[in-house]
Amino acid sequence: MRPDKIILEVKNLQVKRGGVSVLDISCLGVPEGKVLCLIGPNGAGKSSLLLALSCLLKSFQGEIIFRGKRIGSNYTVFEYRRNLAMVFQEPLLFDTTVFENVAAGLKIRSVKQDEVKRVVEEYLERFGIGHLANRSARKLSGGEAQRTSLARAFAIRPEIIFLDEPFSSLDPPTRESLMGDLELILRETKTTGIMATHDQMEALRLSDQIAVMNEGKIVQIGSPVEVMNHPVDEFIASFVGTETILAGRVIRRNAGTFSVSVAGRDIEAVGGAMPGESVILCIRPENVTVATGSSKEISSARNVFSGVVKKIIPSGAFYKVELDCGFPLVAYVTNHAREDLFMHEGMDLTASFKATAIHVIRKKLLTSSNG
Amino acid sequence: MDIIIEGIKQAFILLFSLDPEVLGITWLSLKVSGTATLISLLFGVSVGTVVALTQFPGRRIVVSLINTGMGLPPVVVGLFVTIFLWRNGPLGFMEILYTPAAIIIAQAVIATPIVMGISLAAIQNLPANLRLQILALGATRLQMVWILVKEARLPLLAAIMAGFGGVISEVGASIMVGGNIKGYTRVLTTATVMETSKGNFDIAMALGIILLLLAFFVNAVLTHIQQTERPR
Numbered sequence: 028m029r030p031d032k033i034i035l036e037v038k039n040l041q042v043k044r045g046g047v048s049v050l051d052i053s054c055l056g057v058p059e060g061k062v063l064c065l066i067g068p069n070g071a072g073k074s075s076l077l078l079a080l081s082c083l084l085k086s087f088q089g090e091i092i093f094r095g096k097r098i099g100s101n102y103t104v105f106e107y108r109r110n111l112a113m114v115f116q117e118p119l120l121f122d123t124t125v126f127e128n129v130a131a132g133l134k135i136r137s138v139k140q141d142e143v144k145r146v147v148e149e150y151l152e153r154f155g156i157g158h159l160a161n162r163s164a165r166k167l168s169g170g171e172a173q174r175t176s177l178a179r180a181f182a183i184r185p186e187i188i189f190l191d192e193p194f195s196s197l198d199p200p201t202r203e204s205l206m207g208d209l210e211l212i213l214r215e216t217k218t219t220g221i222m223a224t225h226d227q228m229e230a231l232r233l234s235d236q237i238a239v240m241n242e243g244k245i246v247q248i249g250s251p252v253e254v255m256n257h258p259v260d261e262f263i264a265s266f267v268g269t270e271t272i273l274a275g276r277v278i279r280r281n282a283g284t285f286s287v288s289v290a291g292r293d294i295e296a297v298g299g300a301m302p303g304e305s306v307i308l309c310i311r312p313e314n315v316t317v318a319t320g321s322s323k324e325i326s327s328a329r330n331v332f333s334g335v336v337k338k339i340i341p342s343g344a345f346y347k348v349e350l351d352c353g354f355p356l357v358a359y360v361t362n363h364a365r366e367d368l369f370m371h372e373g374m375d376l377t378a379s380f381k382a383t384a385i386h387v388i389r390k391k392l393l394t395s396s397n398g
Numbered sequence: 399m400d401i402i403i404e405g406i407k408q409a410f411i412l413l414f415s416l417d418p419e420v421l422g423i424t425w426l427s428l429k430v431s432g433t434a435t436l437i438s439l440l441f442g443v444s445v446g447t448v449v450a451l452t453q454f455p456g457r458r459i460v461v462s463l464i465n466t467g468m469g470l471p472p473v474v475v476g477l478f479v480t481i482f483l484w485r486n487g488p489l490g491f492m493e494i495l496y497t498p499a500a501i502i503i504a505q506a507v508i509a510t511p512i513v514m515g516i517s518l519a520a521i522q523n524l525p526a527n528l529r530l531q532i533l534a535l536g537a538t539r540l541q542m543v544w545i546l547v548k549e550a551r552l553p554l555l556a557a558i559m560a561g562f563g564g565v566i567s568e569v570g571a572s573i574m575v576g577g578n579i580k581g582y583t584r585v586l587t588t589a590t591v592m593e594t595s596k597g598n599f600d601i602a603m604a605l606g607i608i609l610l611l612l613a614f615f616v617n618a619v620l621t622h623i624q625q626t627e628r629p630r
Binding site for chain 1: 527530533537546549552
């Protein structure tokens with residue numbers, strides 16, 4: 028496969044606020060036509076990175092290169108900004124009609140009136156707000172307002188669109204439908220997108236690439252599958268929803284697998300770790316199955332442990348079951364399964380997970396790659 | 399009690415007989431205070447906007463100076479404008495003391511900090527990210543400022559009302575720099591003061607009613623613009 032063309036590149040980007048470093052990115056390349064999601068907790072520097080990339084931050088150090096042109100030298104910030112659009116968490120609409128809002132970017136560019144009308148109507152239609160064209164922007168619901176904001180951004184047909192938590196203040200159904208529309212338009216127009224979010228589901232759905240940020244740095248970047256299933260450290264593992272994170276020591280190597288001692292229990296995992304090595308085991312809750320009784324026959328999985336239910340927590344469509352198997356283990360069960368098993372706190376259960384379902388973080392490798 | 403009833407009666411006779419002197423005074427008041435308000439808008443909105451949008455050392459002091467200026471006593475303004483325009487004063491060569499121009503200057507000095515302070519607050523109250531959003535839409539700095547001023551137009555109309563209201567009702571500075579010269583620099587407020595001191599309560603009351611009506615009319619027009627221009 029041909030490597031993607033890089034549309035936006037960042038080198039040695041540093042932002043300090045009051046002498047404290049809030050952003051420190053040594054290198055980042057955004058492939059053209061792809062969607063990059065920045066995920067991380069609040070204060071990780073996601074918004075600062077978006078503002079820096081769109082040259083809206085007052086002061087920063089480093090190079091930003093757009094299509095091979097370095098911004099600030101022979102290519103001005105103003106010229107660069109005309110290629111991009113930005114959508115914030117708040118819709119930030121102007122106090123006028125929906126139509127005029129969507130037309131704002133085009134009018135700023137002195138686009139001819141009939142062309143403005145044509146483009147605005149197209150994008151009003153695309154975002155399903157054609158019927159609101161003459162409504163005051165002050166009289167819109169949250170979802171309608173954010174649709175208007177997105178239509179305004181796309182109407183200038185940007186090469187890159189920056190989205191700073193655009194769905195965070197919307198209720199789940201509104202968020203769901205708007206995300207679907209955004210996904211479709213991003214793919215259709217092949218617009219490069221960079222979106223900050225703290226919601227991993229949003230990131231999984233929209234992105235081609237995920238960059239996990241923490242304390243102003245990008246700590247891991249890769250495809251959604253890579254980041255979700257192979258987090259490089261405990262922070263990312265916990266952030267991307269890996270509920271069970273266990274520290275242990277390799278005690279034995281078998282054919283293709285190895286055994287790890289965790290709190291006196293042996294867990295079998297796949298990989299090439301050496302005896303004596305410290306490792307971290309990450310087990311996603313959806314990969315753990317639970318059953319009643321203690322028979323080994325119930326599962327073909329290598330790792331079967333009996334444990335006690337400590338807590339059952341409703342979690343969306345699932346129930347999160349916290350087990351004590353000598354080590355803490357978290358599993359998801361459906362409501363149906365929970366009723367079938369008469370699950371209650373204090374009950375004995377058998378939990379199993381496959382050796383291949385464990386993601387192993389090798390501490391030695393980590394320290395050597397960081398140093 | 400008689401004085402009031404008689405006064406009101408006389409006031410309406412003066413009003414509806416379109417007394418040329420009263421009309422002249424009213425027209426001059428409107429002209430002088432209107433011009434002063436326009437000048438204050440020019441300086442007030444531009445400086446207020448710049449201060450609201452920029453960061454510079456000593457900004458806080460500038461902001462508190464502007465806010466203090468909103469309560470500038472007209473007599474103090476009158477005093478300083480008189481000193482400046484006095485025959486031997488720094489601007490004495492202009493020979494405009496005791497002319498309508500002098501009143502316009504004094505009233506503009508009074509209205510400018512009022513307009514400036516309200517504009518400053520209006521622009522500052524816009525969402526912090528709005529500026530970034532406008533720039534991200536590809537606007538030049540000038541386009542950005544223009545869009546921000548449009549966004550703040552409702553409080554800016556309030557600034558006009560406050561500025562005009564402040565100067566049309568002001569008497570201290572007008573009498574000091576204008577001199578209340580009959581048919582030349584006599585405005586509604588100075589005429590009211592004079593007629594009251596002469597004991598002509600009926601005329602004073604007529605002038606007072608006109609002043610109130612004038613202030614009401616101008617504000618009603620501005621309020622109408624402010625409240626109805628929003629799209630449905």
